[in-house]
Amino acid sequence: MDSEHTRRRVLELAGVGTGLALAGCVGGGTDAPASTGDTASPTSEPTETPEETDTATETETETPDPTMSTVFHFTGDVSQQEHALGNVSNLLADDTIDLDDVVLLVNGSGFRLVLAEQTEHAEKLTELLDEGVSIRACENTMERFSATEDDLVDGVGTVPSGVGELTKLQAGDGYAYIKTP
Structure with a gap:
């Protein structure tokens, strides 16, 4: 996959319109593919969807005030x-x-x-x-x-x-x- 296609896919998975660009995102502004050790590189499957994030936040309990x-x-x-x-x-x-x-x-x-x-x-x-x-x-x-x-x-x-x-x-x-x- 080329880097432009990868950027579009990441934005799409994040729920952002494809007309927007993210500075400093995947590929560091070049068309070179991300290295295998780059933790910011996208995967083919997202690890967490926005719906999962919302659900996780709702189920977290508040930390009680400290004594x-x-x-x-x-x-x-x-x-x-x-x-x-x-x-x-x-x-x-x-x-x-x-x-x-x-x-x-x-x-x-x-x-x-x-x-x-x-x-x-x-x-x-x-x-x-x-x-x-x-x-x-x-x-x-x-x-x-x-x-x-x-x-x-x-x-x-x-x-x-x-x-x-x-x-x-x-x-x-x-x-x-x-x-x-």
């Missing part, structure tokens, strides 16, 4: 604690998001949120822990406050370094980062 993990970073003062806890609660209540894991990491001035003797929000922290939120305190900050794990609200964990934990969660584990007031 997400989020880390909230709280370094604010006492006046911002309720707002920070509200942000975490709002994310948990959002039914449009498929959450895998939520972490609340406190360091700096935000550390007072998890100190059992200083926080006014121990009950809310316990509720968040019961809902599966992992609450973590920076051990460097604990040292600065002369606090131990016994001084924390029950269930609050510790990490050696708040900034190290944030780095690990974001870069290594793919967590979304939210700086909360």
